[in-house]
Amino acid sequence: MIKQNLHTHSIYCDGKNTIEEMTLEAIQKGFQVLGFSGHGNCRNIDNYSMDEENTQKYIQDVLTMKEKYKDQIQIFLGVEEDVLGQRFIKHQPYDYIIGSVHFVKVGEQYMAVDESQAITQQIVEYYGDFLSYAKSYYQEVKKIADYDEVDIVGHVDLLTKFNENEEFIAFDQEDYLKLAYECIDLCIEKGKIFEVNTGAIARGQRQTPYPHHLLLSYIYKHGGKICLNSDCHQKEMLDCYYEKSIKLIKACGFTSMMLLTQDDFVETDISDFE
Ligand SMILES: [Zn+2]
Ligand SMILES: [Zn+2]
Incomplete structure (x- = not known):
């Protein structure tokens, strides 16, 4: 059995x-595969x-651990880049990049889409509905689609x-589905x-992972590729909702997921992850 998580914070x-x-x-x-994905500079x-400064320390630390534990686990150096952050060059120095949107513009400022119910309400009021x-x-x-350096679309x-x-x-x-599709x-x-x-499940805010199963089914039907990540912010949650997610993924039709290897992402039979 292969266990992989490519969305890990520290x-x-x-x-x-x-x-x-x-x-x-x-x-x-x-786990056989662990990828770190610190939030890229968007200060x-x-x-x-x-x-x-922290980025340099992060890179060094991940590379040190990669070497130290190489006989026990395959570690990858990644980053979670917000579309508002700096641009990266593919595979320099990162093995892979997650592209995410955490903010929307509200007037002259940016507000976090994942902060709280109250903030979400404020954003909705600003946009009207x-x-x-x-x-x-x-x-x-x-915009993430157009960034060549991005491998994975985050949440x-x-x-x-x-x-x-x-x-x-x-x-x-x-109308909502149309926008997402x-x-x-x-x-x-x-x-x-x-x-x-499964990050929001770990935090007790959701009972099922992103994307919603309707979107996940759509991704399957249109030939999209997926991987399973826990967006982990504390070690106990590294495999939060792992088995249930695999069931959900299969129920949406998928028979494979993407596995990161030394060379690149490889499409791998879902039974290998069970
Ligand atoms: Zn994120
Ligand atoms: Zn994250």
Whole structure:
């Protein structure tokens, strides 16, 4: 059985554990592949992201642990780049890049789409309704499709974080789905991998992963590729909702997921992950 997580934070950004603590926990939990994805420098907007100094320390630390534990686990150096952050060159120095949208423009400032129910409400009020907000949000996510350096689209429908009980919109609302589908189409066209992200479950805010199963089914039907990530901020949650997610992924039709290897991402039978 292969266990992989490519979305891992640490004390260098907003995570609770060191790179080594995460690594040891991953080994203990039976992971073969662990990718670190600290928040790339976006300090003008995001105080949790890594500044230049922290970025260098982060890179060094991950590379040191990669070498130290190479006989026990395959470690990859990645980064989670916000579309508002700096641009990277593919594979320098990162093995892979997750592209994410965490903010939308509200007047002259940016507000976090994943901060709280109250902030989401404020954003919706600014845009007039949730659909207009969704349009603006997915417009930002679409930009990820055009960044060649991005391998994985992070939590594609993060804007629904506080919509567990459809407080803002019905998940099957046609106009909403259309906005999401257009964005997904573009990302598929550019060969991006979508992550099934259990991060909000770990934080107790959602009961199922991103993307919503309707979007996940759509991704499957349109030939999109996926991987399973826990967006881990504390070591205990490294495999949060892992088995249930595999079931959900299979129920949506998938028979494979993408595995990161020394060479590149490789499409791998889902039974290898069970
Ligand atoms: Zn994120
Ligand atoms: Zn993250």
